[in-house]
């Protein structure tokens with residue numbers, strides 16, 4: 001039985017980003033999960049090579065390594081699991097590919113979708129956007145802490161709140177029952193990613 005971490009760093013692989021340096025700093029500060037999320041135009045080869053390097057950092061730091069969308073990359077690299085959403089493989093198919101012991105996250109934006117994803121084999125749910133974000137386009141309106149709480153109440157798997165999460169706002173999400181938060185810009189775009197990550201770590205170490 002895998003115990004899911006409470007602080008998920010999602011990689012930022014846009015040009016000009018020093019992805020691995022940020023991952024290392026976040027892990028040192030106390031992040032316990034890294035989701036490798038290559039941009040869509042990144043080749044499988046590059047996604048695999050990035051995952052292998054992130055996985056090395058995660059193993060050294062005792063953290064969980066997940067791969068977004070590309071489950072074959074997760075399997076090939078030996079990562080702990082993957083995350084799928086509405087445009088990816090269906091949750092049940094993802095579970096068949098990853099096997100029964102893997103961590104499998106699924107995006108769910110409301111209680112009905114959440115219950116279905118769990119029935120299909122998700123071991124955690126990514127729920128959002130909690131707040132407005134510019135990191136991903138095409139998202140629906142923010143669901144806020146109340147929307148996160150509605151999903152928390154509907155399922156018995158960990159809920160990972162995502163979207164516009166900052167250290168200042170994370171406490172609101174934990175307060176409504178989110179098990180974890182997942183962040184891109186709050187750490188990757190910070191002037192000092194290690195210091196930004198430490199602000200999150202302080203919230204969960206109390």
Ligand SMILES: Cc1ncc(COP(=O)(O)OP(=O)(O)O)c(N)n1
Nearest residue numbers: 068084085086107126127160162182
């Ligand atoms: C923890 C977490 N929650 C939600 C998502 C979003 O997944 P998806 O809807 O498939 O969108 P992309 O990230 O693939 O663009 C996530 N990655 N992680």
Ligand SMILES: Cc1nc(C(=O)O)sc1CCOP(=O)(O)O
Nearest residue numbers: 128129133135163164183184185
């Ligand atoms: C990748 C992603 N998925 C979301 C969802 O709601 O499904 S929000 C999001 C981007 C999160 O980035 P940031 O922490 O910079 O807001």
Ligand SMILES: [Mg+2]
Nearest residue numbers: 069084085088
């Ligand atoms: Mg996806």
